Amino acid sequence: MNLMVLILAAGKGTRMKSDMPKVLFKAAGRPMVDYVVDAASELGAGRINVVIGNGAELVQKHLAGKAEFSVQTQQRGTGDAVMAAADSINGFDGKVLILCGDMPLVKSETLKSFIEEAEKHPVAFMSVKVKNPFGYGRVIRGVDGSVIKIVEEKDATEDEKREDEINTGIYLCDSKELMTRLAEVDCNNAQGEYYLTDIVKKGAYAHLCKDETEFLGVNNRVQLAEASRVLWDRVAEKHMMNGVSILDPKNFYCDCTVEIDNDVTIYPNVFLEGDTTIGKGSIVYSGSRIKDSIIAENCEIKENCLITESHVGAESHIGPMAHLRPGSVLDGENKVGNFVELKKAKMGIGSKSSHLTYLGDAEIGKDVNIGCGTITCNYDGYSKYKTIIEDGVFVGSDVQLVAPVKVGKGALIAAGSTITKDVPADALGITRAKQQNMEGWVSSWKKKKGVE
Structure with a gap:
């Protein structure tokens, strides 16, 4: 016809x-x-x-x-x-x-x-x-x-x-x-x-x-919301029939373009959007939104994470409250924890950043530990610059890496350092002012202030 x-x-x-x-x-x-x-x-x-x-x-x-x-x-x-x-x-x-x-x-x-x-x-x-x-x-x-x-x-x-x-x-x-x-x-x-x-x-x-x-x-x-609910229900039913556990289908928001493998578990109030794929055995907890991203097998996306245009490798753990911005690539077995933000950052297998960190325009090797409060200073107000951290590096807490900068294989960056120059492999990078302990200073200061 x-x-x-x-x-x-x-x-x-x-x-x-x-x-x-x-x-x-x-x-x-x-x-x-x-x-x-x-x-x-x-x-x-x-x-x-x-x-x-x-x-x-x-x-x-x-x-x-x-x-x-x-x-x-x-x-x-x-x-x-x-x-x-x-x-x-x-x-x-x-x-x-x-x-x-x-x-x-x-x-x-x-x-x-x-x-x-x-x-x-x-x-x-x-x-x-x-x-x-x-x-x-x-x-x-x-x-x-x-x-x-x-x-x-x-x-x-x-x-x-x-x-x-x-x-x-x-x-x-x-x-x-x-x-x-x-x-x-x-x-x-x-x-x-x-x-x-x-x-x-x-x-x-x-x-x-x-x-x-x-x-x-x-x-x-009102009718738009009604139509959306019907479409979401259809998508939820399709995935559940294909072996996906959706704990509360009435609070599951998934575009029809999303692919989910079997044995995935989805908690309530999750948004899956665009060209997203969730691999077998993964778990996505409540409050997370994933758009145009790949989540490989056996990953754990904890509560309240935002992941857009990123790739999360197998066996990785994200969140809670982590933010993967476009261009983030995790090779696998990674940990990106509480209040960690990535943007155009690549992490090799086994590398982790557990909390309170910003990694932007960064290339991070295997088995790297990024300490709490680390910041890659990638923007000078005009241009973006890259930070390279090679395999096996340990970055202590409260470190600023001022790009462009490279940290060599197996190096250690001491806590509280601001690194502005390349650090060779197997070296200790440290930038601290000399500590002074002025004994009795507090009591003397209080006396001058009239404070008991």
């Missing part, structure tokens, strides 16, 4: 109360329209056309290379939105599947089922029965069960409003029949708009679906 998918994404989304186009609002970490485009792609559509209007440049930039575009210059209803793509439809011979850019929950399997059953009809749409039909267009059927019309909420009578079967806004039409019927649609209704629903008046097949959840249209931020 020759298939074009037409995605309606021109709406302003007034109830979102934002200048950003509604379809670019994120549900479970991704813009809503991305889910719709992905579903269309999985159908094997020869063409995907997105009708844009409000914030057209932003939507077009976001979807560049994934679709072609038509512009609805004025917001005059869904029928007008489809007419905005008239040039594309008129030059196309096949079926047109019309989707809404603000419906991120529709599954590609559901759409495939609809297409298989509806492709023999010139005009078909998806309907569903819902518990609360308020705000939706009602499907009105005759005594024989055939569709008479779809009536919008503002145009419905009280009897019609009591119907619980609604129009989902998803249609499958022969391209030529679609354009013929649209040419006959007028704007004689309560909103003065051209309703796409009017194309069913000449007869249409209604494919009644079972799960109303899939057809939630997002018109405000």
